[in-house]
């Protein structure tokens with residue numbers, strides 16, 4: 001559970017996206033957070049407090065003069081009891097009030113009285129978002145250290161399309177989880193490869209492997225949580241792109257090689273998690289190979305693919321290079337051999353039976369100081385530990 005023990009004050013303001021607040025609340029509680037909901041009067045026109053009370057298991061507040069609060073200081077009590085205030089949806093009116101320090105209802109008053117971080121997920125019509133007044137207010141809030149989540153782009157309830165949609169509940173959850181992670185790689189450019197490659201034999205067949213992309217995607221997410229600018233060059237997988245990560249889809253090892261080499265100069269760290277095919281068919285047959293068309297079964301001649309990691313490590317000014325090694329035996333010896341032969345400071349070893357596929361893994365890190373085994377855990381947990389190790393190496397390099 002990503003938010004176990006965290007106390008979230010979830011503010012809901014008036015907008016049609018208020019209904020998505022219910023889904024967000026469900027996700028927050030699923031991740032172990034205790035959530036106190038506070039609604040603006042306008043929000044209660046869109047969804048009733050009963051919905052949020054049922055989902056949070058806590059009474060919902062919306063009135064500054066609520067007789068349930070004996071000392072009449074709901075704004076102080078509620079804001080002191082929160083680790084973070086998250087307002088989703090945050091309407092244009094609410095944003096304007098907070099940017100200008102207005103406090104004319106319970107939610108705006110407790111925001112002004114808080115001493116914890118504030119995260120806002122704006123939701124409004126695109127014209128309202130683009131209005132210079134809203135832009136000014138958002139710039140003021142950013143300058144005040146308020147985190148603005150999104151907004152997203154796409155179809156809007158008013159029938160228009162553009163910027164202003166509230167982020168999806170899952171994306172807001174990801175942003176909140178990221179908020180609680182240490183910013184170990186602030187604004188560092190991190191380039192990753194992930195997933196398998198697919199080397200075509202004919203239009204319907206090819207050589208590939210069982211990499212699901214989970215380890216690489218978890219690392220992309222962990223690096224982004226740590227504050228990095230993350231670019232993920234991904235082989236064919238069926239995973240959603242982690243929030244805030246820029247993904248480039250590729251198919252073959254040569255595509256992956258081209259995309260990495262075109263981008264690597266702009267990144268300080270390169271992490272090669274992909275299970276890249278070492279060989280590809282020398283020729284891709286243009287038409288589907290027909291069974292029995294030849295006297296003998298067709299032979300496939302293979303040629304070597306470029307070694308992306310070795311090539312990046314050999315650049316005149318290479319980024320900090322991190323490799324992975326998946327082995328079925330002799331993990332330490334094979335991983336260390338790969339580390340030295342590719343000339344990289346860190347390689348991450350995992351056994352094929354542990355690493356491929358599933359959500360969990362068991363990693364051993366090999367660097368100049370020796371072996372560092374990590375306890376078996378979920379890939380995202382290991383990814384965060386690996387990011388911390390990489391941040392340490394980067395620090396030493398500087």
Ligand code: PMT
Nearest residue numbers: 211212213214215272276307308309323324326355356357
């Ligand atoms: O995707 P999952 O299902 O989550 O599984 C994760 C994983 C097991 C695939 C991952 O943890 C892992 O171990 N990836 C590396 C697999 C491997 O053994 O690669 P390799 O030994 O072929 O290559 C060693 C290193 O060189 C790797 O960093 C690889 O990305 C890189 N390489 C290899 C060949 C090549 N042509 N170019 C490369 O960049």
